[in-house]
Amino acid sequence: MLETIPELISEAVRKDLVEAIQNLDFEDGRKTAGKRAARVKKNEQLGSVDREAKADIQNKVIKSLKSNGRFQRFAMPNKVATPLISRYRPGMEYGLHVDNATMVDSTLRTDLSVTLFLNEPDQYEGGELEIFSGYGPVKIKLPAGSVVVYPSSTLHRVLPVTKGERLAAVTWVESQIRDLARREILYDFGLARSKLEKDAPNSEETDRANRAYTNLLRMWTGT
Structure with missing residues (x-):
């Protein structure tokens, strides 16, 4: 299951x-x-010369993720890795690979991968993020400021850029709910619960839905 979130960051911030x-x-x-991914990775990432400016950019990305309700409901993050800011110019690509199982010196388990598109799709040709799932490959190229969140366990790649420049922020999430199927159930259940809370806040059905959701969360957190 993957989720696309439009306008995760405002145009001014972007x-x-x-x-x-x-x-x-x-x-x-x-x-x-x-080691294996390095064989197929041909892109550039923000360097470490100006650490303060780089950290400011990374912090703004994390703040935008943490303040977005839809992202929070879908990912249910426990930890979010420091983002990488990547650049692809003509001839650059990231071949087929799977993300590392852990990041940040093995202190963060990668349950979900996140790509935030930073420039408009008409500013470059190629550069689609292609994700391979049980339903076949999906190509994603979103408007600037939009995000795609998908399981880190999937094979994926960034297709070659043939013209222009592709800018993106990439990060990883360790979810409170490790199991993908359980996380999907909670996401769907949470949407239904929110609708009940809006339409019938004082009903018995809303109380029961809230109790069931809370108890599932209690049962599954960390698993």
Whole structure:
């Protein structure tokens, strides 16, 4: 199951991020790839020359994720990794790979992968994120400021950029609910519960739905 979230960051914040990014140095993206992924990774990532400016960009991305209700309901994050800011220019791509099982010196389990598109799709050709699931490959190229969240266990790739420049922020989530199927049930149940709370806040059915959701969350948290 994957989720796309439009306009996760405001246009003003996005423009500020892109402007700040353009003034900073990039380095070989293979520095942050696992041994196998490094064989197929051909992109650039924000370097470490200006640590303060880089940290400000990363913090703004994390703040936007944490303040978005839809992201919180879908991902149910326990931890969010520090984002990587990636750049793809003509000829660059990220071949087929699966993300590492853990990040941040093995302190964060990667349940979900997150890509935040930072520039408009008409500013580059190619560069689609292609995710392979049990239903076949899905190509994703979203408007600037939008996010896609998908299981880190899936094979995926970034197709070659043939023209222009692709900018994106990428991060990973350790969810409170480790099991994908349980997380999907809670997401659907949570949407239904929210509708009941809106339409019939004082009904017995709403109380029962809230109790069931809370008890499932209590039962499944950490599993």
